[in-house]
Amino acid sequence: MASTVTLEKTTTVQSGDTGVGSPKTVLRSPLLMKGRKVGDGGGEDATDNCCGHRCELISYDKLPEFLKHNEFIVDYYRSEWPVKEALLSAFSIHNETINVWTHLIGFFVFLALTVCAATMVPMEYEVSHTPLVASTGLDNITGNAMVLRSYSADGAAVVAMKALRSNVSVETGLAAALSPPAGLRVARWPFYAYLCGAMFCLLMSSACHLLACHSEHASYVLLRLDYAGITGLIVTSFYPLVYYTFLCDPLFQALYLGFITASGAAAVVVSLLPVFERPELRWARAGLFACMGMSGLVPIVHKMLVFGDRPEAVLTTGYEMAMGAAYLAGVVVYATRVPERWMPGRFDLAGHSHQLFHVLVIAGAYAHYLAxxxxxSWRDMEGC
Known part of the structure; x- marks a missing residue:
C-alpha cells in the first residue's frame, strides 16, 4: 500500500490501488480552515484570511453566519482574525473602524468628564451662612439655602430666574452664586453611577466591534457584554433623575429605582439567549431597549407635576427630552438600517446606520450628564 501526501492548501491522500473507482479523499488542515475565506467552496482555490501577519478583508457573502448582521454592508469585513491582528486593526481601515473609535473616544470623553466632576464639583460644604448671604437676605430665595455656584453652563440662567422670582436683582444673585454654599452635600453616588454606566457601555461597545471578528465564541461573549452595557446605560440614566427629584419622597424614589433596576436585570437575562442576536430580531432588540428608555417618561411627568414651577425641573426636563430624542433617533436608525439600505455598498466604510447610532448615543449621554x-446644584442648595 503506497500513499502520496501533498501539504499545500489541502492535504491529498490517494489509495495505492490503481483500479477504476479507487477512492480519493481531501483533508483540510485545521489551521488553514481557521483562516480560509468562507464561501470559497473548500477546493484548491481556498485562500487564507490571515497569512503570517497579513490579513485580508472579505465581502458579506463569504462571512460565517455568526458575523452576518447587516446584508446592506457588503464589503470590508474581517473574519476569524487572530486576537493580535484584530486589536491592531483598530489602526487600519475596515467597516468597523469608525464604530470602534466613536465609542472609544466617547469613553475617554466621559472619563475626562468624570475626573472633571470629581475635582471641580464641590464635594462637601460647611453648615454656615456666608456674610454675603446674611447681608443680602438671599437665604430666603430658596427657603433656607442660598443660590449655589453653577455646575453647568446654564447655571447663570437658573440664578437669574431665581433672582427674578424672589424680587432680588440678578447682579446680587450672581454675586451670591460665587460665594461658598451653605448646607450639607447631597449623595453623589447616583451621578457617578450614571457616569460609570456610560463609560461601561461605550467601552464594551468599542471592544465588541473590535474583537467580535475573532471567533464565534468571542462574538457571543462580546455581544452579551455590549447588550449589558446598553442596559447599564439606560438603568443608570434613571438614577440621578429619580434619586434627586424624589429625594424627599422615599416611597416613590424606591419604587422607581426598584422598577428600572429589575427591568434592567430582566433585559440582561433575556439578552443571554442565543436567539436574541439573530438579525431578524433586530426590531425586538430595539423595542426592548426603547421600552426601557420610554419608561423614564413616568418619573419625568411626575417631576413636572410636583416641581413644574421650579427652573431646575424645567431645565433638567429639557436635557432629558434631548437625551430621549437622541436615543430614540438612534434606535430608529439602528432598526431600519438607513442609509445603507437605500444604497447597499455605498456606506460600507463611513456613514452607515451603526455609526450614526453611536454618535447619537454619545450626544444623548452628554445631555444627561448636563442634567x-x-x-x-439643585439638591446641594436645598437638600430635602
Missing part, C-alpha cells in the same frame, strides 16, 4: 450637574 446631572443641574440636579446636584
Amino acid at each position: 446631572g450637574l443641574v440636579y446636584l
Whole structure:
C-alpha cells in the first residue's frame, strides 16, 4: 500500500490501488480552515484570511453566519482574525473602524468628564451662612439655602430666574452664586453611577466591534457584554433623575429605582439567549431597549407635576427630552438600517446606520450628564 501526501492548501491522500473507482479523499488542515475565506467552496482555490501577519478583508457573502448582521454592508469585513491582528486593526481601515473609535473616544470623553466632576464639583460644604448671604437676605430665595455656584453652563440662567422670582436683582444673585454654599452635600453616588454606566457601555461597545471578528465564541461573549452595557446605560440614566427629584419622597424614589433596576436585570437575562442576536430580531432588540428608555417618561411627568414651577425641573426636563430624542433617533436608525439600505455598498466604510447610532448615543449621554450637574446644584442648595 503506497500513499502520496501533498501539504499545500489541502492535504491529498490517494489509495495505492490503481483500479477504476479507487477512492480519493481531501483533508483540510485545521489551521488553514481557521483562516480560509468562507464561501470559497473548500477546493484548491481556498485562500487564507490571515497569512503570517497579513490579513485580508472579505465581502458579506463569504462571512460565517455568526458575523452576518447587516446584508446592506457588503464589503470590508474581517473574519476569524487572530486576537493580535484584530486589536491592531483598530489602526487600519475596515467597516468597523469608525464604530470602534466613536465609542472609544466617547469613553475617554466621559472619563475626562468624570475626573472633571470629581475635582471641580464641590464635594462637601460647611453648615454656615456666608456674610454675603446674611447681608443680602438671599437665604430666603430658596427657603433656607442660598443660590449655589453653577455646575453647568446654564447655571447663570437658573440664578437669574431665581433672582427674578424672589424680587432680588440678578447682579446680587450672581454675586451670591460665587460665594461658598451653605448646607450639607447631597449623595453623589447616583451621578457617578450614571457616569460609570456610560463609560461601561461605550467601552464594551468599542471592544465588541473590535474583537467580535475573532471567533464565534468571542462574538457571543462580546455581544452579551455590549447588550449589558446598553442596559447599564439606560438603568443608570434613571438614577440621578429619580434619586434627586424624589429625594424627599422615599416611597416613590424606591419604587422607581426598584422598577428600572429589575427591568434592567430582566433585559440582561433575556439578552443571554442565543436567539436574541439573530438579525431578524433586530426590531425586538430595539423595542426592548426603547421600552426601557420610554419608561423614564413616568418619573419625568411626575417631576413636572410636583416641581413644574421650579427652573431646575424645567431645565433638567429639557436635557432629558434631548437625551430621549437622541436615543430614540438612534434606535430608529439602528432598526431600519438607513442609509445603507437605500444604497447597499455605498456606506460600507463611513456613514452607515451603526455609526450614526453611536454618535447619537454619545450626544444623548452628554445631555444627561448636563442634567446631572443641574440636579446636584439643585439638591446641594436645598437638600430635602
